[in-house]
Structures are given as C-alpha cells and as structure tokens.
Amino acid sequence: MIRIDGLSKKFGARTVLDHITLRIPAGQATGIVGPNGSGKTTMIKTILGLVRPDEGTVTVNGSTLNGHWDYRRDIGYMPQTGRYPENMTVRELINFIKKVRQEETADEEQLIRHFGLEKEQDKRLRVLSGGMRQKTGAVLAMMFDPKILILDEPTAGLDPSSSVRLKKLIHEEKKRGKTVLLTTHIMSEIEELADYLVLLVEGTIRYHGPMNELLDVFREERLEEAVAKMLNEEETV
C-alpha cells in the first residue's frame, strides 16, 4: 500500500501538489487522470523519491520516505519519456541495471520477446525510436517482477499493437496481485486497466474512489464523459 499524507510541492511560485492525502491500495490498479499540468508526474516522482516534497509524507509498504531508497527495490518504474544514457545498447542497459540492483531478473528474455526487442538489443539507445525506448522502459520496469508497478503514460508513443501487448501484460500483472499505479489521459485505458480512479486538478484531488461508483454517480456509461462532467461542474461552481 502507498499512503500519501498532506503532500505539497511547489516549483518556484507554482503550486504543483496542494495538500494531497491519498491511499493507493495494494493488489489493485489505480489510475490517475487529470489535465496537463495537474501534477500527475510530480506525484509519481515524489513517490519514487525523485522529487522532494515540501510538506507531507509518503509511505510505501510501511516505510516512510525520507531519504530512504531501499523501498524502490519493490518498485518498477516506467517513465513518461524514456531518457537513458545514449551511448549504451539496450542489452548493456539491462545488464547495468541488473548490476546496480544486484538482482537477477525473473524473465527478461521473455519480456524482450514480448515487446519484439530481440533485434534492437545491440543498438545504442541514441539510434532507437521513441517507441522502442518506451518498450525498453517497460522491460526495465517489469523485469525484476516488482510488487509495485508505476507507469507514467505507458502507452504514449506506442503503436496500436504494442499498446495492446503492453496493456495485456499490465492486466496479467494485476491479476498476479501487483499494485499498479498509472497515469494517462486516455480514458479508455483507465477503464480497461484501473479499479480505482484519482482525478487530479491543479494539484488537488477532485475525486478518488472505485471506478464503478463514479460511473454510477454521474449515470454515465463512459468514463470520459463522467470526468468531463465533473470538470465542468468545477468550472461552474
């Protein structure tokens, strides 16, 4: 479980996260949605310890983040845009991360095959397309079979068939009891993958709860419309 209590973050004068309190349940998939600049990535990076909070605490699996780093052993992270050392090949990168974590992978070869990266293994990351890098990121995130998967816009930049493959994989992971946290602005993806929904607007939580409740409340068939409705309500208030 990930507990977020009173989390605030400012970048200069801009408040990105404003006293956020949130529980992300274990063994479930939680989707974070929200307009651009609402603080989704910042929240994820705070959970990862990449961004230091101004206020509040984040607790992952019982250990509070305060310069701690060992909890990240349980996390697989796939960033929004895969920025990796450009001179490395995919294979070198995978081996390097293995060495850094001092861990063996569950089944990296199968993951590589799954994403069709076999032929790209010896190419330097510099020459890979954005999609290929994205897939490399997915392999890195999943190859240690972590308990928590944090995926920042996982399907952005992927071609439709890869996108489907990735989603399938996430689904399987969820079934195996993983905690999944993902951000996206494609609502259908949330509907497909998430059990819980967090709606983030200007650094505050507008809605947090099970997906089906939201649909019930707004008597909508589709999430996209429910979310749009909710945002409109905000504006009229």
Added chain:
Amino acid sequence: MKATTILTYQWKDLLRGRWIIGYGMVFLLFTDVLIRFGGGGPRALLSISNIMLLFIPLVSMIYGVLFLYQSREFTELLLAQPTDRKTLFWGLFGGLAVPLSLAFAGGVGLPLLYMGVLFSNGSEALMLLVLGIALTLLFTGLGFMLGLRFFDDRIRGFGFALISWLFLAVLYDGIIMAVVFLLGDYPLEKPILILSMLNPIDLARIIILLKFDISALMGYTGAVFSRFFSGAVGISISASVIMLWIGAPLWHSVNLFNKKDF
C-alpha cells in the same frame, strides 16, 4: 559494489568519448617535449607546472559542469532504482574526477618516469603530481557545484564556470597587483601572502614557485615568503586552504544534489 558499478560504467563511457584520452595526451606531449628539449631539471618541471596551472582549472571546471548536464538521463535512471543519492553523487563525482586525475597523472607521470626525472628530481616531480591531482579534484568539485546550482540553465552554468575561472586565474591577481601598487609602501608581506593563499591557483603556483624558483625570491620579501611556506604553520595553512577548497564546494554540492528534484 553499487558505487563501483556506477564508476565502471562512467569510466567506460568517458573512454568511449575519447575526450579524456586527448586530455591525457596533451599532457603527455607537452611533458615529453619539455623534458626532451629543456632537460629534466627544475626548469622543465616549472614549464610543466605552468601548463598544469593553466589547463587543469579550466578543463576540470568546464567539464565538471558539462558532465552533470550530460549525465542527466543517467542520474534520473538510477534515482528510480534502489540507490541512494549520496552513493550516486560520489559515483558521478568519482566518475569524472578520477579519470581526469588519472589522465593528468598518467600524461605527466609517464614521461617523468621514462625520462628518469622521477628519480633525479623525485620530490619536485611528486609534488607536481600531487598538486595537479588536488587541483583536478578541487575544480571538478567547483564545476559540479555550478552545474547543480544551474541545473536547468546550461548557459548560466557555463557562463559562471568561465567567469569563475577567469576570476581565479587572472582577475584575482589583478586585485593583488592593485593592492601592491596602492599600499606598497606599507610592510604588507604577510597580508599579501594571506590574500594570495586564498586563491587555490595562486596557492598552488606559490608552492611550486618556492619549491623550484627560490632564486627568484630575492630580497626581504622573498625571505618572508619562503620562511612562511617552509614553516609548519605555512605548510599546514596551505594544506588546510586546499582541503577547504576541495571540501566546501563538494559539501555544498552534496546538499544541492540531495535536495534536487529530478
């Protein structure tokens, strides 16, 4: 373990860039030529030290800044892994400072070794190497500090690095010169000495000067200078100043790195 993995990667990466090899080769070439044509005496070592005092601060500082910018992806990748920031910082610093030091020490040391200067003028040669390495650590640290301070503004980062170098290498001496001209009638040997020692490039230069060039320090002034530096107080103050110059920017850098949002 983790730190060595990080270091190994970075060294490989640096070597792949070839740049570091070129840096070492420049020293090798200069040293070889200077000893070959200037003899292995103190004068050749002095010429080498001139090049060292010019190159090391400039290159170490600029490359310190550049390296942080270049390592941004690498840093972000590793921070999402179970590594702590301190290990990563020292890994990054060592990843640059150690190869730079080695390139210098190898470039200067090899010719000194195969030309036999290391045996004929051992203590001078050794001092040169130690000072060069100290300056490398010092200015790489300064570069890191500036790089972290202006992490998202490369132009300013480079600008400040260049200005800092210009200040320490030339302008600071201009200030000393001005003080000497304006207040030269007062017995200012000690204050001027202290003022010079506060600048690491000047301090390194003076240490070398006193080791090799004692003949130049004529008169009362020279006597005051050389007595100060050969005494225990002088030596410990020099060492402390250099330590402080290495330590303070690094300490500040670690703090900046710890608090940084990536």
Added chain:
Amino acid sequence: MWAKVKCCLFLVALILPGQYTIARQIVVSQNGETGSLREAIRMAEPHDSLIIKEGHYPEHDVVIDKPLTIIGEGKVVIDGEGKGFVLIIRSDSVAIKNLEVHRSGRSFIEDYAGILVEKSSDVVLEQLTLTDNFFGIYLSAASDTQLTGNTITASGTRETSSGNGIHLWYSKNITITNNRVEGHRDGFYFEFVEDVYLTGNLSKHNLRYGLHFMFSDRCAYEHNVFQSNGAGVAVMYTKNVEIKHNHFEDNWGSASYGLLLKEINNSRIENNAFINNSIAMYVEASSRNRIYRNTFSQNGSGVKLMANSTDNTFTENNFLSNTFEVTTNSRQNFNEFNKNYWSQYEGYDLDRDGLGDIPHRPVRLFALVTERHPQALILLRSLLVGIMDAAERFIPIMTPETLVDLQPKMRQIQ
C-alpha cells in the same frame, strides 16, 4: 724522504750566491737539539733550514726575523692557544712549508693572525694548514710573495668574531695559487694592493664575501671558485682588473651577489660561469668594462645593471634560464648588449645567419614592477604577469628602450 730534502737543500745552497756559507739544518723536536721553534730561530743563522718533527708545539708570537726555511715533517701543529699571533714574519726570503698553524688570539682591537707577514718580500707559504685562527694569512706591506696550496679553515659564526682567510694590505706582486678558504669572514680580502695574481683558489662558506677587494688595480683573478658565501663576491673602486674563467655559484640571500661591481672601470670579465645566485652580476657606477662570453645560468637576476653604469659591453654571453635576464632601475641605458644568447628569446631566424631577426628585450616589465614593489614578487609566473610581459614586449612603454640586443644569437655559445 729526508735524504731528498737534504739533497735539495744542498742544491739550493749551491745555487745561492757565494756570499753565503752552506746553510745549516736545525732540527726541532721533543728530543732533538731543541724542542722550541722560538729557540731554534734564535739559534739559526740567516738562510738556515729548520726541520720541525712531528708533534704539538704550543707557541705564539713567534717572530721570524731572518731569512729562513721552515719545514714541517709529518703532522706538525704550532698552537697559538688563542693568544696573540702565532707566526710573525719580519724578514725577506722566508719560506714555510707543511705545517699546521692553529688558534691565534681573537680581538676587537688587534688583527691577530695565524701568520702575519709584515714589510717583507720574497716570502713563500706553501702547503700550510691554518685552522681556527682569527685572521688566516695576513700580508701587510709585503711584496713578491707566493701563497700556494694552503688550506685555511675556521668555524666563524659571526662576522665580528671572525677575520679574513687571506688578507692583503698595501702589498704588491703577490701570487696566490690553489688555496682553499672556508668559514672566515671574507675568504680573500685585498685593499690597496697591486699586481696580485689569484688563480685556482676555492673560497666557500665564508660569512661575508668569498672575495672582497678595493683600490687594487692591475690584478688578475682566474680559474677560482667562489661558492655559497654569505654575500658572494664584491669588488670596488678599482680599474684594470681581469676576472676570467671563475665560477660564482650558489650565493643566496637578500644581499647576496655572484659578483658585485662597484666603481670598477676598464676591466675585463670573461668566460666566467654564474650559476644559481640571487643576483649573478650587480653593476653599479662601473664603466668601460668588457663582459664577454660569460654564462649566466639559473640565477634570480642574470645582470642587475644600475643606471649610473655606462659604456659597458655585454657580448656573446649565455643567459640560460634566469628568472630575470636583466634588471635595471631606470628607463635610461648607456651600455651595449650584442650577440648574446638569451634562453627567453622568442624570435626567429629567417635568413639563417645564426642571429635572430627581431631584437631581444631582456628587461621584463615585471622585473621593473618588483624593483619598485617587491611584494608583487608573489605574482611571479602567474598568467597575469605573462600577459603583462607579453604586452610590454610588444609595445615597450616602461622598459628601457635602448636596453636591447639587436643581434641575439639563436644558439648557445660554446
């Protein structure tokens, strides 16, 4: 050995003019005719020889007032025990060889010496060892005298409690060869002497000057070594001197000079080596000297040329790795530099005649700056100073315009 000496003496006696009878030999030893040198001298006729056997003879103020030859055999020590002079020569034609003269008196009033030669000529002092005397050998109004192969040492610590090693006063025609002086105030001190020929001597670790002379015309100094003396070598108020093939080395300190010239005129300073001195050659109020083919190597300043010196010529000298090649206190210069080799010369030789195509200016701006503000010395070898010097060399504003070598040599002169 003894037979040889006898034989020699016999020959000497034969060659000597007939008015002398064949010289007698008096042996001085603990169990010989006499055990006292003083007694032996009293007993001797002029031109006799005294043979002193190995041993320790505590005697002082021994006056030699007739022509005698005194020779030590084995280790002979005449010990003044710190009282007065040890030997005083007041006669012509005295020769003393192979003795040790030890511990004269010390005084602030009297110039006590190991050996005093007073108003005498044709004196020979040879293979003597002088240890721990106030003055070593003191010549006062002597002439036609030879000092050869003597070793003169003292362990003076203060200038006032130490005298000079070889001290010449109002003397002429003195030949001083292959002596070694250490630890005195001045190694060699000459005042009002003429025609002294100083050659092959070593003067080192003396408290003040290795060589110090004044008012001493027509002297020649050749093949001597002056090393690590407190203030180097200083020569003054003299003309027609020849200083050739000497070494001036390792003279350190705030007032230390390889060779200091003050009011030295019409002299020749040639083929000397100046190595590792604070200031190799200091030239003040000296004129018409020829400084030719000397080597100035690794000194603080090669030549410090004061503005009151004129018409000196510096030709074909080597200036190697000096911090400052030439320094001066003025923008004026009335001396000539020509065809020297300067290791700091940065010109080129397109016409390949062995002479640089652009003139060399050996006075650095920084040298002038430190002349006025010694504290600026701390900036030596800094980038700033390099830039300053380069600019000044390009467009001379502060440095003397005429102090220039128009034909700098491209190669070191052998």
